[in-house]
Amino acid sequence: MTSGGIRIKAWAAAAAFALFSGAAWANPQPGQLNMTRGVSEWSPEAYFLNNVALGVCTVIGVLVFGAMFVAMFRFRKSRGAVAEKWSHNTMLEVVWTTIPVIILIVLAWMSTGGLVSFADTTGSQMTVKVTGYQWKWRYDYVDYQGKAIDGVGFMSKLDDQSNETRQLDSGLDPKSVKVGDENTYLLNVDKPLVLPVDTKVRFVITAGDVIHSWWVPALGWKIDAIPGIVNAAWTNIKVPGTYRGQCAELCGQDHGFMPIVVKAVSKAEFAQWLAQQEAAGKAPPATPATPAVPAPASTAAAPASASTTAAPAAKTPGKQG
Amino acid sequence: MAHAATHDHHDEHHGAPSNFFTRWFMSTNHKDIGTLYLVFSLLMFFIGGSFAMVIRAELFKPGMQLVQPYFFNEMTTMHALVMIFGAIMPAFVGLGNWMIPLMVGAPDMALPRMNNLSFWILPFAFALMLSTLFMQGGGPAGGWTMYPPLSLQSDSVAYVVFAIHLMGISSIMGAINIIATILNMRAPGMDLLKMPVFVWSWLITAFLLIAVMPVLAGAVTMLLTDKYFGTSFFNAAGGGDPVLYQHVFWFFGHPEVYIMILPAFGIISEIVPTFSRKPIFGYKAMVFAIAAIAFLSFIVWAHHMFAVGLPLGAEIFFMYATMLISVPTGIKVFNWVSTMWGGSLTFETPMLFAIAFIILFTIGGFSGLMLALVPADFQYHDTYFVVAHFHYVLVTGAAFAIMAATYYWLPKWTGHMYSEFWGKVHFWCSVVFVNVLFFPQHFLGLAGMPRRIPDYNVAFADFNMISSIGGFLFGASQLIFLGVIVHCAFFSRKKAADRVWEGARGLEWTVPSPAPHHTFALPPVIHDDELAHGHVDD
Numbered sequence: 001m002t003s004g005g006i007r008i009k010a011w012a013a014a015a016a017f018a019l020f021s022g023a024a025w026a027n028p029q030p031g032q033l034n035m036t037r038g039v040s041e042w043s044p045e046a047y048f049l050n051n052v053a054l055g056v057c058t059v060i061g062v063l064v065f066g067a068m069f070v071a072m073f074r075f076r077k078s079r080g081a082v083a084e085k086w087s088h089n090t091m092l093e094v095v096w097t098t099i100p101v102i103i104l105i106v107l108a109w110m111s112t113g114g115l116v117s118f119a120d121t122t123g124s125q126m127t128v129k130v131t132g133y134q135w136k137w138r139y140d141y142v143d144y145q146g147k148a149i150d151g152v153g154f155m156s157k158l159d160d161q162s163n164e165t166r167q168l169d170s171g172l173d174p175k176s177v178k179v180g181d182e183n184t185y186l187l188n189v190d191k192p193l194v195l196p197v198d199t200k201v202r203f204v205i206t207a208g209d210v211i212h213s214w215w216v217p218a219l220g221w222k223i224d225a226i227p228g229i230v231n232a233a234w235t236n237i238k239v240p241g242t243y244r245g246q247c248a249e250l251c252g253q254d255h256g257f258m259p260i261v262v263k264a265v266s267k268a269e270f271a272q273w274l275a276q277q278e279a280a281g282k283a284p285p286a287t288p289a290t291p292a293v294p295a296p297a298s299t300a301a302a303p304a305s306a307s308t309t310a311a312p313a314a315k316t317p318g319k320q321g
Numbered sequence: 322m323a324h325a326a327t328h329d330h331h332d333e334h335h336g337a338p339s340n341f342f343t344r345w346f347m348s349t350n351h352k353d354i355g356t357l358y359l360v361f362s363l364l365m366f367f368i369g370g371s372f373a374m375v376i377r378a379e380l381f382k383p384g385m386q387l388v389q390p391y392f393f394n395e396m397t398t399m400h401a402l403v404m405i406f407g408a409i410m411p412a413f414v415g416l417g418n419w420m421i422p423l424m425v426g427a428p429d430m431a432l433p434r435m436n437n438l439s440f441w442i443l444p445f446a447f448a449l450m451l452s453t454l455f456m457q458g459g460g461p462a463g464g465w466t467m468y469p470p471l472s473l474q475s476d477s478v479a480y481v482v483f484a485i486h487l488m489g490i491s492s493i494m495g496a497i498n499i500i501a502t503i504l505n506m507r508a509p510g511m512d513l514l515k516m517p518v519f520v521w522s523w524l525i526t527a528f529l530l531i532a533v534m535p536v537l538a539g540a541v542t543m544l545l546t547d548k549y550f551g552t553s554f555f556n557a558a559g560g561g562d563p564v565l566y567q568h569v570f571w572f573f574g575h576p577e578v579y580i581m582i583l584p585a586f587g588i589i590s591e592i593v594p595t596f597s598r599k600p601i602f603g604y605k606a607m608v609f610a611i612a613a614i615a616f617l618s619f620i621v622w623a624h625h626m627f628a629v630g631l632p633l634g635a636e637i638f639f640m641y642a643t644m645l646i647s648v649p650t651g652i653k654v655f656n657w658v659s660t661m662w663g664g665s666l667t668f669e670t671p672m673l674f675a676i677a678f679i680i681l682f683t684i685g686g687f688s689g690l691m692l693a694l695v696p697a698d699f700q701y702h703d704t705y706f707v708v709a710h711f712h713y714v715l716v717t718g719a720a721f722a723i724m725a726a727t728y729y730w731l732p733k734w735t736g737h738m739y740s741e742f743w744g745k746v747h748f749w750c751s752v753v754f755v756n757v758l759f760f761p762q763h764f765l766g767l768a769g770m771p772r773r774i775p776d777y778n779v780a781f782a783d784f785n786m787i788s789s790i791g792g793f794l795f796g797a798s799q800l801i802f803l804g805v806i807v808h809c810a811f812f813s814r815k816k817a818a819d820r821v822w823e824g825a826r827g828l829e830w831t832v833p834s835p836a837p838h839h840t841f842a843l844p845p846v847i848h849d850d851e852l853a854h855g856h857v858d859d
Contacts, residue, residue, distance in 0.1 A: 028780040032768035035700055049697045050767075057687035064658060065680055071661040072668075072676070075597075083598040083824075084663040093603060096655045097648060104644045107694060112637060114696035119633040166385055166776055174383040175779055183779040185383060210471040211563060213628060213703060217769040221699035224629045226564060227470060228557020231630035248628075248703040248771045250464045252471060253391040256774030 026218040027182070027244045036217050039243065039264070041200075041236040043220025045114035052110065056103060118221065121234045124202035128193070129153075132205075132212030132225035132247065135254035139193045142204070144274060151281030152274065158257050159188040166257060187244040192261035196270035197237045205231045210252065216245030216262050224249055237264040336838040346441075349433035351418050352836060356734070357440050358415025359727075363803070365407030365447065366720075370796050372400035377758075377792035380785050385776050393775035394462035395454065401465030402481075405581065406488045407447055409715065412723045413584040414439075414495045417523045420730065421499060423829040423836060424517050426508025426845045431501035432494075439494035446487035453477035464773060466574070469544060469555040469566050478548045482541045489534040496530035499523055508828075510847035514608070515854050517827055518601065521608045522587030525615045529576045529583075532619075537573040540566060564629055571622035579618045581715060583611055585682075585722030586653060589675050591827075592729055593657050594853060596672035597664030598824035602656045604854050610649035610656075617646050627695050628702045636695050643693040647686065654683050669822070670744035674725035677752045678718060685713030688763065703773075706766025712759045717752075724751070724802065731809050732817030736835030739809035747805060750798035757791025826853040 026039050037047045075081040127142040133155075140153035158166075162185050165172040177185035195201055205214055207225040215222030219235045222245075237243075245260040265273065337353065338344045348354055375396045379387045388396070418436065422429055430436045453460040458476025461467065472478065503524045507516070516524075543566070546552040553559025555566045586607075594601045601607060623631060623639040631639075657679050666672075688710040692698050701707060724747075732738050761784035766772075770781045777785065817834040831851060832840045 028769040028778060030780050030783060033764050035767045046696045046700045049694050053691040053694055053697065057690060061687060064654060064683065068658050068661065071658065072666060075664050075666050077665040077667045081665045083665040087600040087602050093606060097652060100648055100651050108641055108644060111640060111694040111696055115636055118696060168385045168389055185778050186776060187778050211468060217700060222628050222702060228563065246771050250773045253394060256390065256776050
């Protein structure tokens with residue numbers, strides 16, 4: 001019992017804060033009660049839809065459960081209630097079929113808008129290829145502002161401190177895995193994905209062995225990384241910062257240990273970082289950072305629906321664990 | 322053999338065979354086979370529950386304390402397979418076996434020998450599947466959905482596939498039996514639209530089973546040939562498609578979800594009128610709503626796959642179709658509440674479970690509606706929000722309905738009353754702890770905790786600890802359930818009346834308690850007043 005239990009006061013304060021201003025948080029917080037608003041152009045779509053749907057459900061729930069509780073108190077046999085005989089009321093049935101349909105139409109209209117904007121990956125200024133492996137991610141920078149990038153790509157895996165701590169009976173305390181004040185246990189990597197802010201970034205996402213799913217809550221979505229299929233998605237991060245996520249599709253024994261970290265920086269910083277990486281990539285005799293993975297030929301508009309079968313020759317499934 | 326035939330004939334007039342082996346292993350009696358199903362499902366409920374305890378214990382606090390990650394994955398996979406195929410489904414088949422012939426005035430199931438076979442396949446299927454946990458390569462660890470390529474990395478593919486084939490055969494035979502019984506063996510006067518809602522719900526469920534179990538068998542057979550015979554159905558490198566498996570699986574999987582809830586709707590539709598002493602509100606609407614839900618279940622499968630990168634048109638179609646389901650489901654909930662309105666209510670244990678079902682299942686329905694909205698689902702998908710959603714639907718939905726049904730019909734089965742006090746203790750413990758267990762999981766999912774992970778960031782620690790405490794207490798509460806059943810079956814001295822509950826209507830209450838080994842050898846004369854829905858004109 002090293003966990004220290006629940007510090008009620010701090011917890012309650014955090015909970016209240018999370019409930020009413022949860023939008024401010026980008027990464028998971030103790031006591032967080034609602035979805036993050038996120039930091040990208042699109043992520044508020046998911047957040048607001050979540051809040052509207054939750055509100056609608058709460059109102060319906062209060063009405064229906066309220067009616068039930070009234071019935072349970074008013075019509076108790078112990079209070080002398082005598083059962084009535086009716087079992088039908090056409091007017092009522094028409095009303096409670098029609099009203100839900102109207103609510104659904106409104107929700108459907110709202111969702112469709114968010115879905116269409118999510119599917120539109122056109123007009124991107126940058127392309128990153130993401131490949132999931134058991135149990136790490138590979139990032140290849142394909143192009144930036146219309147120029148192809150050569151030789152910038154790297155593996156990104158769980159940081160060493162988390163990895164030592166997470167071993168069975170390691171005796172290490174997950175609470176002490178920190179970067180600054182933030183606990184980063186299982187949510188930190190050796191090399192984050194660096195992206196510029198205010199840039200529409202297109203991701204092409206695939207996998208090398210089994211299905212993974214690339215998810216950073218602050219960006220507002222997840223999408224599966226599937227061997228033999230290239231999925232497309234986009235983001236446009238508005239706020240510089242470090243955003244943490246995890247693989248969201250069961251992918252074997254270390255599924256819980258392949259986090260994702262996105263470091264969003266200003267365009268100037270990004271240009272500098274990219275130049276460094278390109279220089280390092282060309283410097284002999286360093287092994288080329290990018291193996292012969294065919295990059296998608298063009299950044300030009302490809303709808304999310306076009307799942308082309310570019311096949312990174314899926315390796316024969318090896319033994320798990 | 323002539324002697325044996327005479328002997329059998331002799332038995333028919335004097336109740337159950339006295340030889341234990343003959344009675345329980347060679348039974349063709351719907352009541353005994355129903356009991357076998359129910360006992361089996363209770364056993365599986367505790368085995369599957371013990372796996373859940375391992376999961377919650379490991380997730381009690383951050384850091385790995387108890388098990389290796391691979392074993393954790395075996396536990397999540399086996400917990401789901403055992404609970405779905407071993408606990409929930411056989412429990413409903415057991416209830417159907419016991420009650421359908423009694424409710425429609427039939428002497429037995431239409432195909433009694435097949436009935437025996439469809440039960441006795443199950444212990445072998447589960448022995449096969451559970452045995453993998455003790456083998457060198459370990460059990461299945463790729464999730465109960467068995468998505469390739471991951472599931473093909475396991476050494477237990479052949480065992481699990483064969484076990485699923487056996488379970489499928491058992492389910493299909495059970496479904497055929499139920500359809501044949503309901504359509505052919507009703508007593509004269511038991512018109513289709515006078516049948517209890519429970520019988521209706523099983524009739525529709527049986528058609529779903531026959532439609533989709535072969536689809537599952539096909540999907541897992543393709544896994545088998547991909548693993549051992551060099552095919553590439555789901556292998557991209559060989560021209561196959563991993564997503565194809567998900568489409569085929571969920572074409573089975575979504576109707577399967579309703580296979581596990583429609584009979585629960587039927588049970589609640591029996592219990593609420595009984596303890597409200599008032600006919601069910603909108604009988605025909607209830608039946609049509611079940612049929613509508615069953616139809617819609619075939620065209621919503623891809624809502625389990627919103628994150629696989631479906632084309633925009635497909636996401637929109639499956640979103641709209643999924644949202645539609647909330648209309649007939651809402652009608653059912655409104656009708657249950659209206660049945661209570663203006664009634665004369667008492668709150669015995671079955672009614673308490675039924676009321677908890679209506680409220681908590683509806684909460685599961687609300688999160689289901691939220692999950693249907695694709696842009697929000699991009700966040701919810703594969704998180705603890707989904708885990709909370711389907712446990713509200715399956716535990717406080719299906720499992721609570723099974724518990725309600727057990728308390729409701731137990732006196733009819735055993736001839737004795739269960740302890741109302743301990744039944745209520747079981748109810749209050751269950752209903753409180755199940756919410757402590759699953760409600761915080763909504764928050765965990767919204768905050769960003771993926772499902773099926775053995776360890777997590779410190780930010781998720783508090784709610785996981787609360788959830789685990791609720792889990793242990795909910796698990797312990799089920800020992801009370803076991804105690805109440807054992808007490809009622811073997812030790813209770815309080816005799817049950819034929820019509821156990823004052824407001825109960827239907828043929829099952831016209832036979833003695835306990836129900837004799839053979840009932841309705843002659844078709845009953847049906848008085849519409851005795852039926853719950855004898856005078857339906859709406």
